[in-house]
Amino acid sequence: MNILDAIKERRSINFFDPDRTVSDEQINELISLANLAPSSINLQPWEVIVVNDPEKKAILRKCSYDQPKVTEASATLIIIANPNAIEENVDRMVKSWVDLGYIKPEAAESTRAMPFNAHGDKDSFNRKIFAVKNTTLFAMNLMLAAKGLGLETHPMDGFSSDKIKKEFNIPEDRLIPLLITVGYLKPGVKLLPRAWRRDLKEFVKFNNYR
Secondary structure, X not given: OOHHHHHHHOOEOOOEXXXXXXXXXXXXXXXXXXXXXXXXXXXXXEEEEEEOOHHHHHHHHHHOOXXXXXXXXXXXXXXXXXXXXXXXXXXXXXXXXXXXXXXXXXXXXXXXXXXXXXXXXXXXXXXXXXXXXXXXXXXXXXXXXXXXXXXXXXXXXXXXXXXXXXXOOOOOOXXXXXEEEEEOEOOOOOOOOOOOOOOHHHOOOOOOOO
């Protein structure tokens, strides 16, 4: 599917076909495509838990205000932002840049310091913002890739992070910006036209806010 068509045709689906399964191979392909998303200094602070076991889906549904799509969709992905990605990934990132010729070896040390200077200590608010905003780039990439693969998705903000962390053994320092359900549209469901969107003149400004 053309990327412009994917953007135009992607919808947030509430009604999934519970009888159609997205295979683990398809999920891995989907995540591999999403993993090409850009991130600050290429530090990739995202993690994913694929929830497709029926019992685990039922638990996740209880953590998500009992929304039926969590169990009806083939899988629900818990999208996790990791503020510690700088410490965990910076050395591999710098080595890659040196090996590929992005930077010269003598620039490795100063390059390594860049994300720490830009995003602060691991417990800081800036570090959390870094992790979340980059992870949401991954999430949007995933939803567009899903559309290209013939799958439907729904980004979910209605859930208890504390309950999900407890039930799925997620470390306390992680953040959960959203869940994404993945599957196929339920047969016989006709989508309504796309809902209201603001006119560009309401929110687009050039060169200055006022």
